Amino acid sequence: MAGLMEAITSLAKRRGIAFQSSEIYGGLRSSWDYGPLGVELKRNVKDAWWRSMVQLRDDVVGLDAAIIMSPRVWEASGHLEVFTDPLVECLNCHQRFRADHLPGVHAPQSGHEEDETTVDMHERPTCPNCGHHDFTDPRNFNLMFKTHMGPVVDEANAVYLRPETAQGMFVDFVTIQSVSRKKVPFGIAQIGKSFRNEITPGNFIFRMREFEQMEMEFFVEPGTDEQWHDYWIEQRRRWYLDLGLREENVRLREHDADELSHYSKRTVDIEYRFPFTDWGELEGIANRTDFDLKQHEKFSGQDMTYFDQDRDERYHPYVIEPAAGVDRALLAFLIDAYREEEAPTAKGGTEKRAYLALSRELAPVKVAVLPLSRNERLTPEARAVFDLVKAEWMCDYDDAGSIGRRYRRQDEVGTPYCVTVDFDTLEDRAVTVRERDSMAQERLPVANLVTYLAERL
Numbered sequence: 001m002a003g004l005m006e007a008i009t010s011l012a013k014r015r016g017i018a019f020q021s022s023e024i025y026g027g028l029r030s031s032w033d034y035g036p037l038g039v040e041l042k043r044n045v046k047d048a049w050w051r052s053m054v055q056l057r058d059d060v061v062g063l064d065a066a067i068i069m070s071p072r073v074w075e076a077s078g079h080l081e082v083f084t085d086p087l088v089e090c091l092n093c094h095q096r097f098r099a100d101h102l103p104g105v106h107a108p109q110s111g112h113e114e115d116e117t118t119v120d121m122h123e124r125p126t127c128p129n130c131g132h133h134d135f136t137d138p139r140n141f142n143l144m145f146k147t148h149m150g151p152v153v154d155e156a157n158a159v160y161l162r163p164e165t166a167q168g169m170f171v172d173f174v175t176i177q178s179v180s181r182k183k184v185p186f187g188i189a190q191i192g193k194s195f196r197n198e199i200t201p202g203n204f205i206f207r208m209r210e211f212e213q214m215e216m217e218f219f220v221e222p223g224t225d226e227q228w229h230d231y232w233i234e235q236r237r238r239w240y241l242d243l244g245l246r247e248e249n250v251r252l253r254e255h256d257a258d259e260l261s262h263y264s265k266r267t268v269d270i271e272y273r274f275p276f277t278d279w280g281e282l283e284g285i286a287n288r289t290d291f292d293l294k295q296h297e298k299f300s301g302q303d304m305t306y307f308d309q310d311r312d313e314r315y316h317p318y319v320i321e322p323a324a325g326v327d328r329a330l331l332a333f334l335i336d337a338y339r340e341e342e343a344p345t346a347k348g349g350t351e352k353r354a355y356l357a358l359s360r361e362l363a364p365v366k367v368a369v370l371p372l373s374r375n376e377r378l379t380p381e382a383r384a385v386f387d388l389v390k391a392e393w394m395c396d397y398d399d400a401g402s403i404g405r406r407y408r409r410q411d412e413v414g415t416p417y418c419v420t421v422d423f424d425t426l427e428d429r430a431v432t433v434r435e436r437d438s439m440a441q442e443r444l445p446v447a448n449l450v451t452y453l454a455e456r457l
């Protein structure tokens with residue numbers, strides 16, 4: 001669909017799903033705010049992940065670790081040394097770019113892990129801004145945001161905003177294992193903000209400098225890691241499909257050897273067919289081996305092994321990590337759900353109807369209560385219906401404008417059910433329920449409304 005991204009970003013702004021941060025100051029390029037509907041949608045994405053990864057399992061537990069960790073963590077993890085992107089500057093217009101993202105440069109598709117020598121700048125890269133071909137040599141640029149802890153600004157007080165949530169699970173591994181009394185194989189899951197000083201943020205909420213991740217570290221016995229890796233790849237792929245992404249828009253991509261992160265034995269990305277990149281990463285599922293636990297043991301001097309009672313021995317578990325982005329998943333769900341069609345109007349003609357065919361689980365608002373008109377007899381009746389449903393689901397009450405227009409507004413943000421209260425309701429104690437995708441309407445007693453909706457939501 002031509003202009004799909006424009007349709008999504010304009011819908012997101014117009015309806016307050018997501019928009020530029022600090023807009024009154026001209027906006028901050030890589031920061032975005034989620035408005036009333038966006039915050040619901042985002043929470044639903046995170047809840048769906050938590051439900052599938054933690055609640056429905058007995059082998060994964062949760063964690064909420066600090067964003068600012070000991071700076072030693074990033075020495076041990078390797079991020080201080082190798083979490084870099086190759087930065088170049090155009091010699092003509094002086095704009096800066098990620099060398100491996102320039103048109104005309106052949107480099108591994110993604111990742112921050114390749115060093116400057118793998119970026120071949122001799123293939124006539126082109127400046128996306130001015131079209132010239134001359135650049136500075138690539139230099140490695142560390143993506144971590146640095147700040148200072150406490151009142152004194154000096155190197156001794158330097159700390160970093162975490163660039164991934166994963167290290168929380170590694171440094172807390174021994175504590176969590178003992179308090180949860182879980183046996184390997186088991187996992188630790190976390191949802192939270194991460195920060196990367198990306199050279200070229202963009203494509204709406206696809207690449208930001210402040211974003212949210214949903215990561216799980218699954219600790220397994222060495223030797224069983226490859227099987228568990230395959231298991232998690234399939235689990236995670238299914239999660240996206242079950243929440244509504246169309247199968248033809250989702251694919252798996254194996255990382256090439258020269259693209260693998262410094263800690264990874266094998267990584268498979270789940271990719272989505274984003275309109276702006278063709279295929280773009282939604283989630284990476286890596287076999288991180290025992291790299292992180294061993295590094296933290298080396299740097300902290302603490303024993304990071306697990307005691308396997310059945311085998312009566314200690315070992316460093318291997319780790320399988322499904323690492324997803326909340327914002328990217330949300331963007332993919334929005335894009336995939338966007339539909340435009342010609343719909344019949346009340347007057348017998350047709351008009352364009354745009355709607356979000358979001359899954360029931362993800363829809364920001366589940367039910368809208370719409371009195372036919374703003375009227376002193378209808379309002380209390382409609383309010384009473386609203387009170388019934390709002391106790392169960394996130395609901396909206398709207399009595400402004402024509403009923404047709406109000407349906408369109410709900411369709412556009414993916415509300416699965418609209419409940420209309422009209423003058424007949426005062427007599428027959430029944431309401432009309434309209435379903436979003438089919439626009440089919442059904443009349444039922446108010447007394448049955450909650451049960452009817454509960455069966456469908």
Ligand code: ATP
Pocket residue numbers: 110111112164196198205206207208209211212213281282283284323324325326327328329
């Ligand atoms: P990319 O190659 O796109 O930079 P990555 O391979 O560095 O991503 P990971 O380190 O595997 O990403 O992070 C796991 C997930 O976190 C990604 O799949 C993505 O969904 C999300 N993510 C990473 N960086 C960003 C970002 N700058 N903005 C939004 N989401 C991000």
